[in-house]
Amino acid sequence: MIEKIISQPSADVVNPLLFSMGEDVMGFLNEVQLQYPNAISFASGRPDAKYFKIEQFSECLDYFVKNSAREKGLEENIVLENLGQYNRTKGIINEEVSKYLLLDESIKAAPEDILITVGAQEAISIGITTLCDRENDVILVEDPAYIGITHFAKINDYKIESIPVIADESSIKAIEEKILEHQKKGKKVKVVYVIPDFQNPTGNSMSLANRRQLLALARLYDFVIFEDNAYGDFYYEKDKMPTLKSLDQNHNVIYLRSLSKTIYPSLRLCLMVVTQKVNVQGKIFALSDLMAKTKGYVTVNTPSIMQAMFGGLLLKNEFSLESLNAEKRAGMKEKRDQLLESLNHFFNKQTQSWAESISWNSPAGGFFLIVKVPFEITKEDVIRCAEVNKVIFTPMSFFYMDKGGENELRLAFSNVTSEEIKNGIERLSEFIKSKVRNQ
Numbered sequence: 380m381i382e383k384i385i386s387q388p389s390a391d392v393v394n395p396l397l398f399s400m401g402e403d404v405m406g407f408l409n410e411v412q413l414q415y416p417n418a419i420s421f422a423s424g425r426p427d428a429k430y431f432k433i434e435q436f437s438e439c440l441d442y443f444v445k446n447s448a449r450e451k452g453l454e455e456n457i458v459l460e461n462l463g464q465y466n467r468t469k470g471i472i473n474e475e476v477s478k479y480l481l482l483d484e485s486i487k488a489a490p491e492d493i494l495i496t497v498g499a500q501e502a503i504s505i506g507i508t509t510l511c512d513r514e515n516d517v518i519l520v521e522d523p524a525y526i527g528i529t530h531f532a533k534i535n536d537y538k539i540e541s542i543p544v545i546a547d548e549s550s551i552k553a554i555e556e557k558i559l560e561h562q563k564k565g566k567k568v569k570v571v572y573v574i575p576d577f578q579n580p581t582g583n584s585m586s587l588a589n590r591r592q593l594l595a596l597a598r599l600y601d602f603v604i605f606e607d608n609a610y611g612d613f614y615y616e617k618d619k620m621p622t623l624k625s626l627d628q629n630h631n632v633i634y635l636r637s638l639s640k641t642i643y644p645s646l647r648l649c650l651m652v653v654t655q656k657v658n659v660q661g662k663i664f665a666l667s668d669l670m671a672k673t674k675g676y677v678t679v680n681t682p683s684i685m686q687a688m689f690g691g692l693l694l695k696n697e698f699s700l701e702s703l704n705a706e707k708r709a710g711m712k713e714k715r716d717q718l719l720e721s722l723n724h725f726f727n728k729q730t731q732s733w734a735e736s737i738s739w740n741s742p743a744g745g746f747f748l749i750v751k752v753p754f755e756i757t758k759e760d761v762i763r764c765a766e767v768n769k770v771i772f773t774p775m776s777f778f779y780m781d782k783g784g785e786n787e788l789r790l791a792f793s794n795v796t797s798e799e800i801k802n803g804i805e806r807l808s809e810f811i812k813s814k815v816r817n818q
């Protein structure tokens with residue numbers, strides 16, 4: 380019987396929402412990358428492994444253990460044994476993280492306002508599960524969107540709707556219109572999810588004026604902003620902009636600070652900052668405690684050994700990662716610059732008339748750049764470009780909730796070398812040239 384069910388999955392033995400989510404486009408890209416291993420891939424936004432320096436993390440663990448033993452007056456082996464145990468749901472390095480957030484990000488959060496989660500993915504899951512009612516609440520998400528939130532909401536049947544990526548004042552107005560539209564239908568916009576710094580997939584940075592306007596709107600209509608900051612350390616133009624959370628005087632922002640891009644993804648750590656208090660039937664709760672309750676039902680606690688490694692890194696660096704990040708930031712800026720230079724060279728509008736209709740943005744940070752082309756990009760194009768031109772990109776339509784991005788492609792430049800960027804863009808120009816000419 381079990382064999383039969385497993386060998387014949389159908390909508391009545393598994394969650395039918397799994398099948399209503401459309402195609403697994405990311406699975407498709409992984410397949411293409413596996414099938415054409417010699418192609419240069421601009422598809423995935425993986426961080427560059429040369430900055431992981433994994434070998435240093437056993438030292439960080441050791442440092443954390445020695446420090447805890449000294450501070451708590453315990454034997455080191457007892458501290459180690461404790462790391463192997465079940466642990467506090469909110470985390471074991473909250474004191475250290477609180478100092479780091481203040482020093483590097485000007486965010487004031489007491490240790491008990493912080494949850495150390497298993498990546499931003501778990502923080503999204505805990506945040507939405509704790510706050511949202513499937514029937515009455517609506518989640519607004521910048522579209523095109525990071526699939527981590529859209530797919531989570533869809534598979535769990537939460538109401539999710541698109542708003543434009545916040546690039547000007549009209550996007551703020553669009554949010555207000557959506558809120559009022561839902562109010563009329565008796566629904567509440569409970570959460571607005573944004574990536575102010577170097578949005579995935581567009582590379583957009585939210586201006587300071589728009590940050591303030593969004594906060595004012597949240598105050599006025601009483602919604603929670605989920606600020607997803609996975610790329611904020613990778614700024615290439617000037618100093619980093621203040622995060623929404625650091626500007627948030629009214630406690631409207633829940634801050635999700637993934638360490639996957641800053642440190643490395645297999646650490647699976649995110650710093651979730653929840654400073655709100657909530658009144659539930661006349662009783663006041665710290666929202667972070669309610670989030671911790673939900674987390675207890677999801678992952679129980681985040682692996683303590685990974686937390687200890689990061690805690691050790693913070694202790695060794697006196698709670699600031701600024702100097703450690705400088706090298707990574709410079710390396711990634713070089714890649715961004717190389718990409719812009721290669722695009723200017725191989726899509727030179729002065730010397731090649733077919734290139735006149737091609738344009739691209741110039742992201743001020745992050746891992747992604749968007750190219751606009753005068754034709755619709757299909758999955759067949761991705762396969763043909765990988766096979767013939769030996770280069771892989773992501774069609775932007777993969778990131779839209781419904782329609783959009785048909786004439787755009789995303790180039791992730793984080794996990795390719797400068798040489799690969801040069802060669803890859805030359806190859807991409809050959810592909811695009813042939814498409815434009817055959818139109």
Ligand SMILES: Cc1ncc(COP(=O)(O)O)c(C=O)c1O
Pocket residue numbers: 424497498499500501525527574579607608609637638639644648649
């Ligand atoms: C916007 C955004 N948030 C978060 C993450 C990372 O999530 P996690 O911390 O679960 O690895 C990514 C990775 O691609 C991302 O693009």
